[in-house]
Amino acid sequence: xxxxxxxxxxxxxxxxxxxxxxxxxxxxxxxxxxxxxxxxxxxxxxxxxxxxxxxxxxxxxxxxxxxxxxxxxxxxxxxxxxxxxxxxxxxxxxxxxxxxxxxxxxxxxxxxxx
Amino acid sequence: xxxxxxxxxxxxxxxxxxxxxxxxxxxxxxxxxxxxxxxxxxxxxxxxxxxxxxxxxxxxxxxxxxxxxxxxxxxxxxxxxxxxxxxxxxxxxxxxxxxxxxxxxxxxxxxxxxxx
Numbered sequence: 651x652x653x654x655x656x657x658x659x660x661x662x663x664x665x666x667x668x669x670x671x672x673x674x675x676x677x678x679x680x681x682x683x684x685x686x687x688x689x690x691x692x693x694x695x696x697x698x699x700x701x702x703x704x705x706x707x708x709x710x711x712x713x714x715x716x717x718x719x720x721x722x723x724x725x726x727x728x729x730x731x732x733x734x735x736x737x738x739x740x741x742x743x744x745x746x747x748x749x750x751x752x753x754x755x756x757x758x759x760x761x762x763x764x
Numbered sequence: 765x766x767x768x769x770x771x772x773x774x775x776x777x778x779x780x781x782x783x784x785x786x787x788x789x790x791x792x793x794x795x796x797x798x799x800x801x802x803x804x805x806x807x808x809x810x811x812x813x814x815x816x817x818x819x820x821x822x823x824x825x826x827x828x829x830x831x832x833x834x835x836x837x838x839x840x841x842x843x844x845x846x847x848x849x850x851x852x853x854x855x856x857x858x859x860x861x862x863x864x865x866x867x868x869x870x871x872x873x874x875x876x877x878x879x880x
Contacts, residue, residue, distance in 0.1 A: 683867070692768075692855060692870035708867060740809060752799065753868060755809040 652677045656741050656756035663731055664764055671726045671759050673741030681746065682724040683708070683753070684716065687738040696739075699724055731763040766791045768858050770871035777846055778879050785841040785874050787856030793817075796860045798832065798839045799868065803853040815839065846878045 654675045663669055675682065683698040685708075695708030699718040713735055715727040724743075728735060738760050742753040767790040777783045789798065800812040813823065815832050823830045827844045843850055853875050857868040 685868075690872055692872040693857075693868070694870075695867045698867065738807070752811045752814050754811070755801075757808045760807075 652754070654741055654743050654754050654756040656739075656759050658759060659757065660760050662762045662764065665732055666730050669728050669731060669761075671728075671739060671741075671761070673724045673726065673756060674722050675724075675741075675743040675754070676722065677743065677745070677754065678721065679743035679745050679754075680721070682718065682741065682743045684714070684724070684726050685740045685742065686710065687740065687758075693740065696726070731761075733763050735761065736763050737761060766793075766858050766860060766869040768856050768869050768871035770854075770856055770874050772874045773872070774875045774877070776877045776879065779848060780845050781878075782842060782844050783846050783876065783878075785843075785854050785856075785876070787839045787841065787871060789837050789839065789856070789858045791858060791860060793860040796858060799857040799859070800830065800839075800841050801855045801857065803855065803873070805852070809855075812841075843876075846876075848878050848880055851876060851878045 657672045680701050684696040685693040686696055687693045694710050696710055696714050697708050697716040699705040702718055702721050705716050705718055718724050738758050740758050741756040744753045745751040769788045772786055796817045798815045802810040802812055813830055820832050829842045831840045853873045855873045856871045859868050
């Protein structure tokens, strides 16, 4: 089944403790991206990647890192999480780097930083 | 800069009523795409429709229909004979053809509650 898989689904952590949210897609998509969803703000893009070893900042990249060493994986790294990073995170992928194909989203990771 | 406005924040209807979700967008690009996504209570984002800026034909899919009007920069979504399973948050989104970043600019979402 074609899908985008994020793990974990839920995560509670403390301020400053490094964490990684994994994202994997099995559709051989070139493009991958991370979004965060906050009440009243909709979804905002954090980082994106057009292909292996090619990443760039989205609208709200501060406090996040990403890597794209393999085509299928695009982990989101929070080196020193803070409470304002408490949010619902979505990974997404699409076949092309343009807008011809719709983004396929993972099921989300709900992160709480205390 | 791109912007998507979903002025309605919450809508509550009784089952079998028709309901229209409004979406107004702003962009300077001549080529762009518009999307609707559904987020049920379980939290995942479900793709509903994509429409490109050159195709103003309305679309119907079962109980769902979409009205795209470039003249008013609107892409409204109508659910006919709503059902309880339609209860969800609905997002309208806009993407420009940059060739590099498939970034979607989302509206803030509309929470639809369908009561039995």
